[in-house]
Amino acid sequence: MLKIVSEKFLLRVLTALLVLVVSPAGIAQTKVIVGSDFLTTQNYYNKLINSDPLPIAQLNLFANQLPKGGDLHHHYSGALYAETYLDWVEKKGLCIVKASFKINFNGREHEKNESCLTVASVRADEIFYRKLLMHWSDKDFANHFHEALPPDIQFFSSFQYFTTISKAFYKDGLQQLKIRAKNENLQYIETMLARGPAINEIDSNKELDGLSPAISSEALDPYLDSAWQRFENDENFQNQIKNFIAEIESDTADIDDADFTLRVQVYVMRNASPSSVFSSMYSGFKAATQSKKVVGLNIVGPENSVVAMRDYSLHMKMFKYFKNKYPDVRLSLHAGELSLGMVPPEGLRYHIRSAVEIAGARRIGHGLDIMYESDADALLKKISQEQIAVEINLTSNEFIAGVAGQSHPVTIYIQRNIPIVISTDDEGVSRSSISNEYLLFISRYKPSYSFLKNTVYNSIQFSFLSDDEKLKQKKILDQRFARFEKDTAQTVKYFRRVNAAD
Numbered sequence: 001m002l003k004i005v006s007e008k009f010l011l012r013v014l015t016a017l018l019v020l021v022v023s024p025a026g027i028a029q030t031k032v033i034v035g036s037d038f039l040t041t042q043n044y045y046n047k048l049i050n051s052d053p054l055p056i057a058q059l060n061l062f063a064n065q066l067p068k069g070g071d072l073h074h075h076y077s078g079a080l081y082a083e084t085y086l087d088w089v090e091k092k093g094l095c096i097v098k099a100s101f102k103i104n105f106n107g108r109e110h111e112k113n114e115s116c117l118t119v120a121s122v123r124a125d126e127i128f129y130r131k132l133l134m135h136w137s138d139k140d141f142a143n144h145f146h147e148a149l150p151p152d153i154q155f156f157s158s159f160q161y162f163t164t165i166s167k168a169f170y171k172d173g174l175q176q177l178k179i180r181a182k183n184e185n186l187q188y189i190e191t192m193l194a195r196g197p198a199i200n201e202i203d204s205n206k207e208l209d210g211l212s213p214a215i216s217s218e219a220l221d222p223y224l225d226s227a228w229q230r231f232e233n234d235e236n237f238q239n240q241i242k243n244f245i246a247e248i249e250s251d252t253a254d255i256d257d258a259d260f261t262l263r264v265q266v267y268v269m270r271n272a273s274p275s276s277v278f279s280s281m282y283s284g285f286k287a288a289t290q291s292k293k294v295v296g297l298n299i300v301g302p303e304n305s306v307v308a309m310r311d312y313s314l315h316m317k318m319f320k321y322f323k324n325k326y327p328d329v330r331l332s333l334h335a336g337e338l339s340l341g342m343v344p345p346e347g348l349r350y351h352i353r354s355a356v357e358i359a360g361a362r363r364i365g366h367g368l369d370i371m372y373e374s375d376a377d378a379l380l381k382k383i384s385q386e387q388i389a390v391e392i393n394l395t396s397n398e399f400i401a402g403v404a405g406q407s408h409p410v411t412i413y414i415q416r417n418i419p420i421v422i423s424t425d426d427e428g429v430s431r432s433s434i435s436n437e438y439l440l441f442i443s444r445y446k447p448s449y450s451f452l453k454n455t456v457y458n459s460i461q462f463s464f465l466s467d468d469e470k471l472k473q474k475k476i477l478d479q480r481f482a483r484f485e486k487d488t489a490q491t492v493k494y495f496r497r498v499n500a501a502d
């Protein structure tokens with residue numbers, strides 16, 4: 001694919017030069033500038049990545065200005081910064097429990113209780129404020145090792161502080177993410193917005209919750225059929241799903257404009273009971289078939305937790321069941337967000353393959369343990385042939401799983417011609433940004449400019465948008481790159497002149 005794109009660029013430059021000869025001067029000049037801007041930008045970029053030491057600040061500037069297309073691995077609640085959540089706590093007149101850093105949702109408790117702080121008091125107390133940020137995100141984790149939890153626990157437990165408030169302000173939150181996306185030169189976000197409504201059947205029906213996770217698909221399907229029938233006939237559950245879809249439609253209604261598009265994935269929580277996961281999957285597939293805003297499903301939560309590990313295969317078979325019913329609904333699945341030592345080695349051998357071969361995922365989130373998969377070469381070949389994209393989240397992978405630099409399998413995916421996309425995962429919790437993810441990608445792996453550009457285009461190509469929408473987004477991206485390369489070339493030339501005059 002890289003080769004194809006490189007050839008395309010070369011063709012564009014050659015076409016531009018050809019036009020110079022045969023076309024009226026004015027048009028020809030414009031076209032030639034497009035080609036030469038690309039080359040000037042490429043040369044400038046090559047100079048940066050081939051410098052020793054690497055000019056990180058200059059690459060940071062470059063990464064900030066680079067058009068980024070889409071962010072395809074993006075969790076709504078984890079993308080918002082703790083500061084935003086505090087604004088919302090204040091807006092609702094709630095307080096923060098001093099001892100636990102949790103929001104007190106019991107009304108105006110702070111008026112009678114000194115152990116619950118108003119947001120103004122939190123902000124006035126610098127030490128408490130910083131401690132709150134350390135609980136609600138990964139802030140200061142690296143330089144406070146004496147206070148730190150294990151990194152994956154730190155990361156996932158931060159969600160308990162803001163999950164409830166994050167749901168109270170979907171409209172505001174999405175607008176805020178849109179503003180940030182535009183500032184970061186993103187034009188598309190596919191965010192994991194909400195969990196599909198679930199029924200926990202533990203008390204009423206033990207059928208699903210009593211099953212062995214090792215059950216075959218053939219033996220499992222009759223149980224799933226009967227649960228499906230129960231859901232179909234459950235008026236209350238059907239109404240919950242209807243409301244869920246209506247809320248998504250309403251929350252996303254005012255987001256799209258000429259420069260920005262937002263679509264949604266709904267998700268299931270992998271650490272819930274089987275009946276809860278299955279019912280949540282049911283509502284997720286219903287939402288994906290009934291709302292144009294819902295473009296796919298995902299499965300989230302710590303993959304190394306007891307329940308997630310125990311039920312992994314069961315979850316994949318459940319996805320398979322729904323994919324047979326709704327083959328057009330697309331899945332991007334967190335799979336292989338694991339590294340050696342997080343679980344016994346046997347647990348690293350099958351997650352990515354199962355997500356691809358059993359569940360039918362079209363994109364893989366993380367794919368960090370590919371090196372440990374059974375028959376990994378054959379699996380990589382398959383992923384390459386089927387062009388299943390892998391979502392690379394460098395900050396998150398380093399923090400949660402300790403996988404970074406040359407140990408990160410992004411090098412394998414690139415070498416095996418597997419499409420990758422650069423994404424953020426949870427930029428609010430990580431206190432990062434999409435530009436920083438690109439900076440890490442550039443500075444660690446030094447991709448050629450063509451490859452980098454191709455990776456940005458992947459974020460549209462492998463999105464779950466329709467073909468027509470992708471075409472539209474690609475045209476926008478073409479324009480953004482033309483502008484970026486023109487600006488970069490002008491800047492390079494300007495400073496060449498200035499520095500020559502010195």
Ligand SMILES: [Zn+2]
Pocket residue numbers: 073075334365425426
């Ligand atoms: Zn994720």
